[in-house]
Amino acid sequence: MGIMYKNNYKENDFPIIEKYAGGSIILTQLDAIVNWSRSNSIWPLTFGTRCCAMEMMAAGASRHDFARFGFEVARATPRQADLIIIAGSINYKMAPVLKRLYDQIAEPKYVIAMGACAVSGGPFFYNSYAIMKGADHVIPVDVYIPGCPPRPEALLYGFIQLQKKIRREKNFKSAKLVDVKPVINQK
Amino acid sequence: MTNEELYNYLVQNFPGAEVAQGKQYVEMTVAPEKLVETAKKLKETESLSFDYLFCLTGVDYPENMGVIYHIESTSFRHAVVMKVKTANRTEPVLDTVMDVWQTAKYHEREVYDLLGVTFNNHNDLRRLFLEDGWGFPLRKDYVDEVRIIER
Numbered sequence: 001m002g003i004m005y006k007n008n009y010k011e012n013d014f015p016i017i018e019k020y021a022g023g024s025i026i027l028t029q030l031d032a033i034v035n036w037s038r039s040n041s042i043w044p045l046t047f048g049t050r051c052c053a054m055e056m057m058a059a060g061a062s063r064h065d066f067a068r069f070g071f072e073v074a075r076a077t078p079r080q081a082d083l084i085i086i087a088g089s090i091n092y093k094m095a096p097v098l099k100r101l102y103d104q105i106a107e108p109k110y111v112i113a114m115g116a117c118a119v120s121g122g123p124f125f126y127n128s129y130a131i132m133k134g135a136d137h138v139i140p141v142d143v144y145i146p147g148c149p150p151r152p153e154a155l156l157y158g159f160i161q162l163q164k165k166i167r168r169e170k171n172f173k174s175a176k177l178v179d180v181k182p183v184i185n186q187k
Numbered sequence: 188m189t190n191e192e193l194y195n196y197l198v199q200n201f202p203g204a205e206v207a208q209g210k211q212y213v214e215m216t217v218a219p220e221k222l223v224e225t226a227k228k229l230k231e232t233e234s235l236s237f238d239y240l241f242c243l244t245g246v247d248y249p250e251n252m253g254v255i256y257h258i259e260s261t262s263f264r265h266a267v268v269m270k271v272k273t274a275n276r277t278e279p280v281l282d283t284v285m286d287v288w289q290t291a292k293y294h295e296r297e298v299y300d301l302l303g304v305t306f307n308n309h310n311d312l313r314r315l316f317l318e319d320g321w322g323f324p325l326r327k328d329y330v331d332e333v334r335i336i337e338r
Contacts, residue, residue: 092334093318126338129324129331 027172038082038108039166040070045081045105047098050088052115052149059152069159078104083162086135087149089117089124095138102139110166112158113141116148123148188234188265196235197267201225212257214268219281222271226287229258229267236260237267240284243294245302247327248272252279252304258288273304283309301325 048056059066060074075081078101090098102111113135116122121133135141142165145158188196194208197215204225205216217225229237242257251273259266273279283306285292295306296315303323306312314321322329 093316126336129329129334133336 031169031171032167034171035167035169039163042071042083042110042162042166043073043075043081044071044083044085045076045078045101046074046087047084047101048087049090049094050115050117052087052118055149055152056085056087056114056155059155064152064156066156066159069156069163071159078102079106081105082108083110083112084139085112085114086118086141087114089115089122090132090135090138091130092132093130095132098135099138108166110143110162111135111139111141112143112145112162114145114147114155114158115150116146119144119146188263190265193265193267200232201228212266212268214270216270216272219271219273223282223284223287225269226256226284229269230287236262238262238288240288240290240294241266243291243298245298245304245325247302247325251275252302254281254298254304256284279304280307281305282307285309 046053046056048054058064060071071083078084082105084102084105086098102109113119117124117131118135118141121128121131124131125133132138143158143162145154147154150158190208190213193213194206197204197206197213201215201217203218203221207214207216215225229235237258237260239259239261240256241259242255244255244257246253246255253270253272256269256271257266258269271281273281279302281304283291283295285295285306286308292309292311293315295304295309296312298304299306299312300314300317301323302325317324322331324331
């Protein structure tokens, strides 16, 4: 696992290279606010197909609670959800359904592939005619959580990684500063 | 009836079938032409009254295909196994027992879907799980270039 102690938290972040010398302060702060609010209230569409759904339910229950991270309301309809947690293996028969659900979610949307089956086909990678070898053959995945099934704490770690990924996003294109050339610091 | 009594009874009353004992259930191998007749007789005889089919499985043998029926009596609580083999593998055909035990309707659809055994007189023989263009995956010689990664 990545984070063991609290003072390692910053090291695990993806390095961000400033695009313009000094950065564009207002838009960065606006980015920060929007990303903070988005990451703290992602509503998942729970797509539990197999055994990983049990661990997802355990993560939502009282002992490990994902509601304290903002994933409060698990919506049953994709129209009101932001995140689709693929908990379980995807059949070849289920794939068009998954694609349709993903298309119905409004932007910004994120995908977590939970469990070995959704990541790569898992135990059914060899010699199986029915299970797709990974959910990312159908939809683009943001966070992969290995495990068979992953413990609820592993799912929470995946959620936190997704939150950090959202906080790195750049939403506003600063079109007015295009003519400023990037300055590369020579060390 | 115990297995001993069942064995003796079946040997006497079903002359064409080969009955074997020694395992958990008494096993009876019947010829495919006599399948429905034997099934009806097993169900309707008062002392046997096998009215509950609890498992119908298809089997893929090297030379042909077979179906194994596990039947039980709800009144006497004894169970027996009935085995049938088809003539060949290229055109595996059997008679349906859905008129005797209605649960066989869905089980035979599954056997048709996954192994390719067609059942005569079945009024709704279509695939249960897979789509129409799929082959018969549970056969030993099933090859699928696209979906299966061999190991």
